[in-house]
Amino acid sequence: MLKKRLYTALSVIFCCFTAGKANAQLTISLPEANISGQTDYKVNINTGASPFLSLISAINANAGAASLTPTPSTLAPVLLAPNLINMKITSIGGSIGVLGGTTQIVLSNTPQNIYYVLLALLSGTILVDYTVSSVGVAWAAGSYATTLTLTGGVNPASQTLTIVIPAYVTLNTLIPATTALNVNSFAFFRNSAGISAPINNDYFTTVPTQISLRATSSVFSFTTTQPYNQLPATNNVSLMSALLTGAYSGPAINLSAADQLLTTSTGIPVQIGNKDVLTPALSISGANLSSNFVQAGTYSAPVVYTVAKTASSFPATPISKTMNSTAQVNVSNMMELVVPDPNVTLTVSTTANYQQGVTTTKPGHIKVSSTVPYNVTVKASSNFLSSAGGAQIPVGVITIEGMTGQTGIQPIVLSSAPQIIISSANPVIDRLLNLQYRIPATQTSNLLNKTAGSYSTTVTYSIVAP
Secondary structure (H helix, E strand, C coil): CCCCEECCCCCEECCCCCCCCCCCEEEEECCHHHHHHCCCEEEEEEEEEEEEEEECCEEEEEECCCEEEEECCCCCCEECCCCCEEEEEEEECCECCCCEEECCEECCCCCEEEEEECCCEEEEEEEEEEEECCCCCCCCCEEEEEEEEECCCCECCEEEEEEEECCCEEEEECCCCEEEEEECCCHHHHCCCCEEEECCEEEEECCCEEEEEEECCCECEEECCCCCCCCCCCCEHHHCEEEEECCCECCCEECCCCCEECECCCCECCCCCCEEEEEEEEEECHHHHHHHCCCCEEEEEEEEEEEEECCCCCCCCCCEEEEEEEEEEEECCCEEEECCCCCCCCCCCCHHHHHHEEEEEEEEEEEEEECCCEEEEEEECCCEEECCCCCEEEHHHCEEEECCCCCCCCCEECCCCCEEEEEEECCEEEEEEEEEEEEEHHHHHHHCCCCCCCCECCEEEEEECC
C-alpha cells in the first residue's frame, strides 16, 4: 500500500485545539491526484490536546456512526468498513512517552484503543495520522462527516471529522489522435455491418458524467495517391455512425456537426474506484461503403469527444473535458474478378445453325470489383479450339460481346492475345457483366467438314490497371 505523508496547507486545513473549546472541526481535503491515482492519502492533523499534566492510562477513539454522512444529502453515505479511515497517534506534546505505545486502528463506531501507557505525565497537542482510502470507494464530489470521539482527557472530546471531495474529471487514456477504419478487403463492402473501429479510453471523476461526440466538419475530406478518373463526390459525415457499449450506452448516432450523446441521458454515475472505462466505436455500413467509399484513398473527418458533468448533479458549476481526434476511412487499392459460371457451350447441330450462326448468353458471367479505375481483358489459351482427336477450329470464329442492354462492353473476336472489353471503368463493387458468346453466320464455314465432337479452349479474363 502506497502512503503519502503530506504537510502542506494547500491540501489540509490545520486546526489547533486548546482547553476550554467545546467543539472542533477536522477537515481532510482528498486531493484529485490521490483519488485518480488510487492511492491512500495520509495526513497528520492536530486532533486535540491534553492541557494538563496527568496520568493517562488510555485513549480510545470511535466514530458516531457506521458511515460518513454526505453533503449534499442526495449523495450516498460512505461506509467506514472495512478499511476507509486508519488512525494512529504520532505524538502528544511533541513526543510519545517511553512507557506508552500507539496502536493503528480502523475507525468505526465502536470505541478502540489508540494509545495506552503504564505511567506518563503528558500534555499538549495530540497529533494523529489519518490514512483515507481511495480504493473500493465511489467518492462523489461533496463532503462526508462523522462525529469523532476521543476519551482519556483529550479536549475537545467530540469533534467533527469531515472529508472533502473536489469535483473534477481527469482524462487518463485519451481517445487516439486518429481512429482508422482500414478497408483492405472487399468483404467489408459485402457485409451489411460494414466496418467498425472500437476505441478505448478511460478517465477518473468524482461527478456523474455524459459522453458526447460531434464532427467539426459536415463532410469528409478526401486525399489519395492512387489512380482515379475523377474525385469522388463529397461524403456527408452522417454516413458514419457511433455507438458506445456497456451498461450506460445510448442509442447509435449518425455523426453530425452537433454534439450528440453516446451515453444515456441520465449519464454514468460515479463508479467504485472513480474510474470510468469507455469503449465507443465508429462504424460505416456495407451499403454506405459501397455507395460512397469505393475510390481508393483516405476519407477524413475531425471529431471532438466531450466528457461532461451531468447538469443536474452536484455541484452546479459545469465541468467538462474534450478530446480531439480524426475519424479516418482508409480504402486500399484492390481489384477482383470472378467468373461464377465458367462453363460455356455453343452447340452447332442444325442446318439453321450453319445458316444463321449460334449464340449462347451468360447473364452475370463476370463479376468485377475494383477500388481504382480498371480494364478487363480476355484471351484464349491458344489460337485453336481442339478436339480430343486432334482436330482444330480457329478460335476467331467466336465473338464475345455484351448481351442486349449491357453497356460498356467492347465486342472482340477471340484470339490468344489479350484484348480489352472494358476500358478505364470507374471503381465499382460487384459489377455483373452480362456477356454472350456468338459464332456469326459469316464464320460457320470454318465448321464445315469438321469431325463431329467437342472442341474446346480455355478463355481467361483479367482485371488490370488501365
